[in-house]
Amino acid sequence: MLWKKGRRSDNVVDARDDSSSSGGGAMRIGGKGLGLTGIVIVVAIGLLTGQDPMQILGQLTGQMGQQTATVNSQTRKAPAANDQQAEFVQRILGDTEDTWSAIIQQGGRQYKDPTLVLFRGQVSSACGLASSATGPFYCPADQKVYLDMDFFREMTQRFSAAGDFAQAYVIAHEVGHHVQTLLGVSAKVDAARQRGQRMEGSNGLLVRQELQADCLAGVWANNAQKRLNWLEPGDIEEALNAANAIGDDRLQQQGQGRVVPDSFTHGTSAQRVRWFKTGFAQGQLNQCDTFSAKSL
Numbered sequence: 001m002l003w004k005k006g007r008r009s010d011n012v013v014d015a016r017d018d019s020s021s022s023g024g025g026a027m028r029i030g031g032k033g034l035g036l037t038g039i040v041i042v043v044a045i046g047l048l049t050g051q052d053p054m055q056i057l058g059q060l061t062g063q064m065g066q067q068t069a070t071v072n073s074q075t076r077k078a079p080a081a082n083d084q085q086a087e088f089v090q091r092i093l094g095d096t097e098d099t100w101s102a103i104i105q106q107g108g109r110q111y112k113d114p115t116l117v118l119f120r121g122q123v124s125s126a127c128g129l130a131s132s133a134t135g136p137f138y139c140p141a142d143q144k145v146y147l148d149m150d151f152f153r154e155m156t157q158r159f160s161a162a163g164d165f166a167q168a169y170v171i172a173h174e175v176g177h178h179v180q181t182l183l184g185v186s187a188k189v190d191a192a193r194q195r196g197q198r199m200e201g202s203n204g205l206l207v208r209q210e211l212q213a214d215c216l217a218g219v220w221a222n223n224a225q226k227r228l229n230w231l232e233p234g235d236i237e238e239a240l241n242a243a244n245a246i247g248d249d250r251l252q253q254q255g256q257g258r259v260v261p262d263s264f265t266h267g268t269s270a271q272r273v274r275w276f277k278t279g280f281a282q283g284q285l286n287q288c289d290t291f292s293a294k295s296l
Helices: 036-049 051-063 084-106 150-159 164-183 185-194 207-226 234-246 248-256 269-282
Strands: 012-014 027-029 033-034 116-117 122-124 128-131 137-139 142-147
Touching: 051 248, 084 116, 084 164, 084 207, 122 142, 137 164, 142 164, 150 164, 164 185, 164 207, 164 234, 185 207, 185 248, 207 234, 207 269, 234 269
Parallel strands: 012 116, 116 142
Antiparallel strands: 027 033, 122 128, 137 142
């Protein structure tokens, strides 16, 4: 991927020096790291017991007595100019800004750029405390994407999902959640949650929301390629491999030895691949209505 063709965004905040390291991007418990596989177990326990997985993680992290990085105006700073990893994030984010500004304006709306926060170990967002073990996430309450780049190392080492375009897909997926917030999708899902509607499950609203974000990542990839012609042979396969690696069914099988469709929150590997490909094939926002789809 010729990622340096992308415009460098000014909306990346480097809070890595403001948070404590927790051992290569994993929360430390009993001398061992809780990585991506561990988080699946925590989520499964939360769903089975009716507890909020984020609260469980917060409690575990609090027991370790680690410091938390709170991103505010005082900690807002740009990454160092010679930081290649951070520059990659800046350029991918910059191109998502350009792509979605154009698409959203076509619909008569104004696109508001999100902020992307780089952290290490754990971070405090408007959505609460989060550990690196939760992976990259978007918080609609402050309209920020949070990323510990050690997640990319985990993708490579644990799930064989390597490659710069695989990493770009992850960023684009989280930006997809920002697009959902701007379009009112996130508010509707939250309203349904407050009404007591079931969120999890193979056809649940959370799965449909996540699959739509995968589709939106594909829409971005299509439009960015038309404008910049920056993809190289094998890049699309990298993104599809990453989508396949982080499906609910695959993560559950690896983490707990069985698949529990009733607890799905992101969709199966096949579904995640399918919806990214759907977005990439046409590059049109209207192709991503996962909420009306009879079959995911």
